[in-house]
Amino acid sequence: MYRRRDTVSNPVRVRSPTAASEEGVADGQAQRGGPHRFAAVGAGRFAHLYHLPALLAHPRADLTMICDPTPSEHTIDLARRADIPIVADLDAVLQPDICDAVVISTPDRLHAPQVRRALEAGKHVLVDKPFVLDGATARDLTSMAERRQLVTAVAFNQRFSTAYRHAQRLVAEGELGTIRRVETIQLGGDWVISQDGSAPRQTGSLRPAWYQDPSLAGGGVLVGRGAHMADIVPWVLGRRPAQLRAEVLPGVTGQVDRGGTADLDFGDLTWRFASLADPAPLWDDVRIYGSAGRLEIRKPEGTLGFWSLSHCDIHDLAIPTPEPGVDTVAVDDFIGAIEGLHPPRCDFASACTSVDILEAMYASAASGGGWLPAGRPHEGVGQ
Template identity: 30%
Template sequence: MTKPRVGVVGTGWWAGTAHLPALAAHPGADLTAICEPKADRAREVAARFGVRHVFVDLADLLAAEVVDGLVIATPHTTHHALARAALEAGVHVLVEKPLTTSAAEAFDLVDLAESRGLQLTVGYTYHHTPAAAFVRDAVREEIGDLVCVAAQFNSATQTLFGGGDDPGEPDVPHPMTYADPARSGGGQGHTQVTHLMGAVIWTTGREVEEVFCYQDDRGLPVDLVDVMAFRFAGGGLGTVTSTGTAVDGQPPRHRIHYDGTRGTVFHDLATGAATLVRAGGQRVECPPPSEGPAYPVGAPVRAFAELLAGRGTNRAPGDLAAATVAFLDAAYRSAASGRAERVPHRGDANH
């Protein structure tokens, strides 16, 4: 297919400000359908972006056979059921991160997509930057054996995770989508740590064997501060720190350091820059992008359309996203149990 037909399930903040505008403007995609249970919202969004087919139920959309691919941009805990229905109908799927909120559900989607010969990809925006490609090559080819990874992500999510009444404006984040564990599955971990570990696992191509996690909700209904220590399968250690307590004027800290036996890589996700330091001190720089944002919000759906058209590769494949979910699954269990927890792997007999 040269111009795949793509639909979007969910028309909330992120779909309305990232996915839908990018698809509508992309010459390589035909934005054909919207699925949104709030009929008035669905019609308004369809009119705004020139979408022909409007549905309030996913089953009706799938039965109409008007899409080749679907973007799932709904609350975290709904991802599995919606993505599974699409895959069972023979439709390729991009799921907004996190892929799911449990390892078993994530592995189920990967298995199903592979069995049907379908593409499953995840909305990890940082993967679609020049710095991400530079870092991946440097970590895999330049720094020798991976010894240690240190990752940090701060953000101002405290108000969002505090809950309260949702605003009337749909194109802004709705606190109850994130503050209600029944919808979000968790707080800083599923919303922000997923960025870091999604990048680490995609960059290294390595799964994590075991993780110990401390969490602090600071009186909120979901975790706000996460500190994790982990061990890679096959050797190498890592740490993750993430807090949602950033204040106005505080510079973002979204960064990952990879230390190897022959060098180090510094990845600044916030600026889109990276540096390789080889043994002996030689530095190789990947500067921030000269054009376009460091966080290209429309890139995942454009890449999804190109993937379906046969013009691109899967930059955020389901199997690596599932390994990220498995890491978070074990981290949340560790925070509850007070001990290190084994990270489930897709090859386990009872995943």
């Protein structure tokens, strides 16, 4: 299943500090050509689905180490077959002779401290969504990476979908006219929780227990699912809301929320948002209403890459057929950015918008649902 460039008979080459400096490769400096040495921090469900296959298949990436304190049988098997060491301690992978970049795919509340340590060690960082859970930390990490000239990315995979890329282009080129209203609804995320991986797969997706634990997840459906909308809608529109008001549906005592609803105000445009726990399979609808045309983007099956631009009432406009699996994935994009070929599709600065929106939603709900500012753009170093 894994297409690794080095086979087991040609084990992973962990370069020594001497070898690295002889080749003039400064730790963490953007570089062309590769091979680029990567460590995977967290090798759970999503890493196996999305990041690890991309890292192992990329012709200029070497996966040199996996950091996971409780590796699954799947991870142990992969590491054995590809001859990749597994360690429990993050410091072990952050050594100069191990990697140039890390891919972090751990429970959400671990992102901020792990990203910080990786940046301090001079590594380029690709981290899973949600980036982090508060705007101050998001900006601090963004500035830190900018000062150190490190490449950063957040794996908001929906930015790679054909449908959203097309929608973004249509909006930017004015094909929809003036956008007056956006409506988004996400249903799903009523996870079947598994402590040991043995729980039956029922109506919801099987999820590890940390998804219900506020000390690790940071939030519930609003963070897990809503983060995607909080990222993709401002990205498609090319602008961010000025203020918002929200309600959050509380979970059972001691557990995370079950989603929420919000109104987001852009001045001349309103966005009605709902992200709600539901036992049915994942369902996302996005509707963008413009003065010259309307778009509907839909993800009916909860699968990666199956987004469809299902309705568009602009005459004579070719709607692209979604091509699951052929869109660039976050790891490939990250490597291109490390090589200086293009900016990352979603860098830390860009991901600050989604962090601000979610933080303001929780704050508004906590204050009784009143209007609150929805954050401000990240101001780069020296501005």
